[in-house]
Amino acid sequence: MKKKYIVVGGSRGIxxxxxxxxxxQGQHVSIIARNMPEWEGDFDFYKCDVLKDDLPAISGGIDGLIxxxxxxxxxxxxxxxxxDFQADFDINVLGAVNVLQQYTKNLQAAEQASVVLFSTVAVQTGMAFHASVAAAKGAVEGLVRSLAAEWSPQIRVNGIAPSITATDLAARLLRNEKQLEAAAARHPLARIGQISDAAQLAAFLLQSTSSWMTGQIIALDGGMSAIRKL
Ligand SMILES: NC(=O)c1ccc[n+]([C@@H]2O[C@H](COP(=O)([O-])OP(=O)(O)OC[C@H]3O[C@@H](n4cnc5c(N)ncnc54)[C@H](OP(=O)(O)O)[C@@H]3O)[C@@H](O)[C@H]2O)c1
Structure with a gap:
């Protein structure tokens, strides 16, 4: 039977x-974003700004939400x-809180559901100029662990902590070959993240393939947070 997923921010990027x-994979997907996705696909679309608009009511059980x-x-x-701190907290933390409060009953109605939120490598590895986003994403990590505890065993909650990944969001930091090479060189695996790296991990966490994992923050960072080349 088709599983049902909500992808908040499914119009672009990860x-x-x-x-x-x-x-x-044949699953049913509802996308929530401010803009209609510019790609073809069999999905339901709800136009909504998670910080300004009422979130759409969606009926029935939801097996996963990202x-x-x-x-x-x-x-x-x-x-x-x-x-700046308020804006980062709003979009990273309060937006996720709004969404999770709106769809808690849908998640509880599934046999087992999974939630995926995003942190950043800059929470566990201190990085210059990241104070605001790292503070907000640190709160996301706290939210992941708190909800994982509160909602177990019915709902699993995990986080992904990426390093720089080639999406619109990171485009300002990857404007030319020099920036790209410098960003790649900061990672032991000698490249920046691709959208597929994060999407494949997210799909794994959303589905029963990860059914014994909850409360985890998975580093997806080319080895940056764990190892150092001598
Ligand atoms: N890319 C990186 O280098 C990187 C590194 C570390 C962590 N992360 C984290 O990974 C996550 C995904 O990043 P990404 O690079 O895929 O981001 P992205 O390219 O900016 O995509 C974000 C998605 O969210 C939607 N969105 C943004 N604001 C919204 C709002 N107020 N209401 C509803 N939808 C909204 C956007 O669509 P619309 O514009 O149509 O609304 C878009 O579909 C983020 O939490 C990011 O902080 C990314």
Missing amino acids: GKATAQLLIN YCPGSINLKPFKGLKEK
């Missing part, structure tokens, strides 16, 4: 690729204003 993997909106707002600490 969310789009995750939605496409699930659709290709929340993809996020930010990479890099500035020296002294240039960061309160509104």
Whole structure:
């Protein structure tokens, strides 16, 4: 039987690729985003800004939910204003909270459900200019573990902590060959992340393939947070 998934932020980037993997497996996917996806596929679409609009009511059990909106707002600490911290907290944490509160009953109605949220490598590995986004994503990691505990065993909750991945979100940091090469060289595996790296991990976490995993933050960072080349 078809499983039902909600992909918040399925119009572009990692969310789009995750939605496409699930659709290709014959699953039912509902996409929530501000803009209609510019790709063809068999999905339901709900146009919604998770910070401003009422989230759509979706009936029945939901087997998995992934929340993809996020930010990479890099500035020296002294240039960061309160509104920067608030904006990062809003989109990374409160947006996810709104969504999870809206669909808790749907997740509880499934036999076993899975939630995937996004952190960043910059939470466990301190990086200059990341104070605001790392603070917000640190809160996401706390949310993952708290909900994993509160909702076990019916609902699993895991997080992915990527390093830089080639999406629209990271485009400002990857504008030319020099930036690309420098970014690749920071990783022991000598490349930046591709959208498919994150989508395949997300699809694994959303489905029963990972049915004995909860409360985990999975590093997806070319080895950056774990090893150092001498
Ligand atoms: N890419 C990286 O280098 C990187 C590194 C570390 C962590 N991450 C994290 O990984 C996650 C996915 O990143 P990504 O690079 O795939 O992001 P992305 O390319 O910016 O895609 C974000 C998706 O979320 C939707 N979205 C954004 N704001 C929204 C809102 N207010 N309401 C509804 N939908 C909204 C966007 O669609 P619309 O514009 O149509 O709404 C889009 O589909 C994020 O949490 C990010 O922080 C990414």
